[in-house]
Amino acid sequence: MKTGFTPIRLDNYVELHLRANPDVGRADLAERLRHAMAASQRGERCQCGQPIWIIGSAEVGLSCFTCITGEAYPDEDYEIDVTKSTNAAEH
Numbered sequence: 001m002k003t004g005f006t007p008i009r010l011d012n013y014v015e016l017h018l019r020a021n022p023d024v025g026r027a028d029l030a031e032r033l034r035h036a037m038a039a040s041q042r043g044e045r046c047q048c049g050q051p052i053w054i055i056g057s058a059e060v061g062l063s064c065f066t067c068i069t070g071e072a073y074p075d076e077d078y079e080i081d082v083t084k085s086t087n088a089a090e091h
């Protein structure tokens, strides 16, 4: 059974990613993730019409999970929990 995305807060994902990829710059990673999050929240979609996958889009450009990985469905792959990762609710 595919379980779908595992939601993760932006901060937590940055920590995880940096632990696995020590060469990656924290500010650069956060900037790329924020860019993809902003695009997702604007309603931008992959060229195939699916919603974009923020984490993958931060690495390879704005695309959906399937176009990035070649897999039909996510299986415990992380996705940024946008509702807990933005300041939008505070405005």
Ligand SMILES: [Zn+2]
Pocket: 046, 047, 048, 049, 050, 063, 064, 065, 066, 067, 068
């Ligand atoms: Zn796609």
